[in-house]
């Protein structure tokens with residue numbers, strides 16, 4: 001479990017998530033066992049324009065390490081400059097987003113569309129690597145192809161080979177194609193194929209990890225080195241420690257099966273939920289100010305509510321949150337007491353609206 005020179009304490013990573021994985025989400029996760037975290041994708045040109053976009057891009061704190069700053073763009077030069085800014089701001093790793101299913105802009109590829117324009121992708125890989133000191137590791141985030149064609153898989157491997165040749169330290173593979181966006185299942189056998197092809201390289205696996213059991217199962221079934229936990233971590237910062245607990249039990253000499261092992265997990269108590277919610281909102285306020293924090297935290301609160309025994313009623317109260325006062329009101333009403341939490345209902349696990357992500361990605365265009 002290494003990203004270049006950086007040794008990770010556990011194989012579970014907080015994914016890059018536009019609109020979510022800001023310093024607030026990352027910090028709350030880290031305090032609950034997350035060993036490695038990635039920012040949301042930052043558009044290089046927005047960073048280079050300075051101002052608020054830049055401030056948001058370089059927002060890390062002392063407890064937010066090791067952390068990867070993720071950048072996305074089309075031009076080798078602007079990507080290289082953005083990478084230098086991020087490295088200068090203290091990011092431990094620079095991750096290039098070649099995965100986001102944003103549309104092409106002005107016939108230039110970016111995100112997952114690099115899988116259609118390998119030459120451009122290779123130029124970006126090279127320019128970023130050349131712009132950084134050797135001590136700063138670089139990684140790429142890729143989908144398994146643009147579409148299901150064999151040519152698309154060939155292009156995936158061309159980009160990957162170039163990344164290794166340039167000295168990239170790891171690759172994150174999302175088991176969906178760009179065309180698939182967030183629909184359908186992620187293809188885990190492809191992750192296994194990539195790991196088998198490059199047994200000595202660090203591979204992060206991504207797609208359909210919603211529970212601690214899924215996270216451990218991905219390690220076991222695909223052999224990837226690190227599991228990238230995305231939608232499954234929204235409103236669930238406990239997933240990192242739970243996955244680690246399950247993994248330790250599964251790999252202990254007693255070697256309990258996953259079903260027996262999960263008896264050792266308990267959902268977060270009401271008190272633990274309140275602590276996480278309060279911390280999350282407080283840091284979000286520092287970053288975004290009250291009004292924007294209220295809007296961003298509403299969708300977080302909705303996801304956190306899955307662990308409350310009265311989840312439907314708590315959720316509808318979170319939907320009405322606009323301000324710190326509203327937020328505090330929900331916490332006082334539902335989270336003041338002690339008591340056990342519940343595991344989310346099976347149908348709640350996958351309900352993060354992937355459509356919202358596409359809007360977020362495209363809004364950044």
Ligand SMILES: Cc1cc2nc3c(=O)[nH]c(=O)nc-3n(C[C@H](O)[C@H](O)[C@H](O)COP(=O)(O)O)c2cc1C
Nearest residue numbers: 015016017018040041174206207208209230231357
């Ligand atoms: C709301 C949302 C925002 C996302 N933003 C990013 C991002 O900024 N950077 C990135 O690399 N991936 C991003 N992704 C992709 C996820 O990190 C992850 O690869 C994908 O959701 C598949 O994992 P999952 O099925 O376990 O959620 C986003 C996904 C969603 C749903």
